[in-house]
Amino acid sequence: MFESAKGHVQATLDEIREAGLWKTERVITTKQAASIGVEGRDGRVLNFCANNYLGLANDGRLVQAAKDALDRWGNGLSSVRFICGTQSAHKALEAKIAQFMGTEASILYAAAFDANGGLFETLLGKEDAVISDALNHASIIDGIRLCKAERHRFLHMDMADLESKLQATQDKRMRLISTDGIYSMDGDVAPLREICDLADQYDAMVHIDECHATGFFGPTGRGTHEHLGVQDRIDIVTSTLGKALGGASGGFTAARQEIVDLLRQRSRPYLFSNTVAPAIVGSSIACLDLLSENSDLVKELQGKTMRFREGMTAAGFDIRPGVHPIVPVMLGDARLATGMADDLLVEGIYVIGFSFPVVPRGQARIRVQVSAAHSEGDIDACIAAFTKVGRAHGVLS
Numbered sequence: 001m002f003e004s005a006k007g008h009v010q011a012t013l014d015e016i017r018e019a020g021l022w023k024t025e026r027v028i029t030t031k032q033a034a035s036i037g038v039e040g041r042d043g044r045v046l047n048f049c050a051n052n053y054l055g056l057a058n059d060g061r062l063v064q065a066a067k068d069a070l071d072r073w074g075n076g077l078s079s080v081r082f083i084c085g086t087q088s089a090h091k092a093l094e095a096k097i098a099q100f101m102g103t104e105a106s107i108l109y110a111a112a113f114d115a116n117g118g119l120f121e122t123l124l125g126k127e128d129a130v131i132s133d134a135l136n137h138a139s140i141i142d143g144i145r146l147c148k149a150e151r152h153r154f155l156h157m158d159m160a161d162l163e164s165k166l167q168a169t170q171d172k173r174m175r176l177i178s179t180d181g182i183y184s185m186d187g188d189v190a191p192l193r194e195i196c197d198l199a200d201q202y203d204a205m206v207h208i209d210e211c212h213a214t215g216f217f218g219p220t221g222r223g224t225h226e227h228l229g230v231q232d233r234i235d236i237v238t239s240t241l242g243k244a245l246g247g248a249s250g251g252f253t254a255a256r257q258e259i260v261d262l263l264r265q266r267s268r269p270y271l272f273s274n275t276v277a278p279a280i281v282g283s284s285i286a287c288l289d290l291l292s293e294n295s296d297l298v299k300e301l302q303g304k305t306m307r308f309r310e311g312m313t314a315a316g317f318d319i320r321p322g323v324h325p326i327v328p329v330m331l332g333d334a335r336l337a338t339g340m341a342d343d344l345l346v347e348g349i350y351v352i353g354f355s356f357p358v359v360p361r362g363q364a365r366i367r368v369q370v371s372a373a374h375s376e377g378d379i380d381a382c383i384a385a386f387t388k389v390g391r392a393h394g395v396l397s
């Protein structure tokens with residue numbers, strides 16, 4: 001009987017609406033791309049809010065590889081990996097991921113959310129401790145909730161606080177420091193050099209979540225650890241196939257052999273969830289082959305990111321400094337952020353305003369995400385639209 005429950009569910013829905021936290025989903029009428037159609041608006045808009053950093057979500061070579069994999073390997077396995085769900089394609093992809101990431105091994109998951117969900121509980125027991133950045137992704141927080149290790153949280157990117165947590169856990173058997181490589185609301189880069197130094201000093205392992213870095217960040221797109229020159233000092237990387245690497249879905253953990261071996265034996269989202277579909281496996285292999293050949297796309301994205309960052313700064317906007325294609329345009333007021341985003345859509349620029357509780361109160365912003373698929377003309381059109389709308393809202397004089 002739903003009758004008695006209905007009132008409670010409805011009350012929660014009403015609360016969400018009243019708090020201004022209701023999320024509506026804008027419906028896209030085309031493929032994911034730099035320029036897309038959206039329901040309720042004629043013509044195309046320039047898309048500056050996808051995680052399609054390399055523009056590969058709709059790449060012809062990847063789509064063809066997915067079709068080839070469908071033909072060769074079928075639609076799916078109807079099985080988890082360890083029963084009858086492992087094809088040679090899955091093993092090939094895992095080997096390619098390990099090679100690309102420079103780790104000994106890797107293991108596939110249905111999503112990066114699951115890779116994080118199945119990491120901590122498998123690796124750590126009650127004799128151990130996990131020390132996690134306060135602003136880590138929800139999937140890390142949930143993964144840690146499931147594990148029996150002692151849990152510590154350090155202030156966001158605060159190395160003194162991390163050190164104090166390492167000092168407080170010296171009696172533990174194993175310790176794992178966990179951090180996002182890139183923070184998605186700010187484009188902030190985690191201080192991995194300092195984190196690895198502390199990990200060495202206090203004999204702790206380091207885990208990074210590279211969803212907003214894998215494939216495009218760092219000189220050859222290997223990620224935040226490559227960007228900071230600590231690639232060989234990271235013990236565990238979790239990341240996604242659903243952002244830069246073709247935009248479909250799926251995730252992985254790339255790590256030392258023993259850790260991957262243990263995950264394959266014990267990690268619950270791996271053991272009890274269906275194997276990644278062959279089409280995605282095929283396109284992901286094609287994607288990694290493409291990115292292993294050269295770093296042209298990575299460099300293109302870096303150039304366009306700097307073009308946007310420099311243009312917005314010259315126009316007078318307050319953007320968070322940095323080098324990542326996530327570019328937060330800081331506005332402060334929540335209504336200003338959503339109002340400007342609405343007006344930008346009228347101008348043909350699709351961006352989203354973020355406000356509390358997604359970001360701290362008083363730090364509302366529009367988050368722009370640059371893609372290698374944007375032309376220089378697209379970037380300039382975005383800056384021009386921001387300038388026009390910014391003037392109309394009194395953000396620029």
Ligand SMILES: *Cc1c(COP(=O)(O)O)cnc(C)c1O
Binds near residue numbers: 110112113180240242
């Ligand atoms: C997107 C994201 C995830 C989830 O990735 P999925 O593969 O979509 O589950 C996990 N962690 C971070 C930091 C992310 O940005």
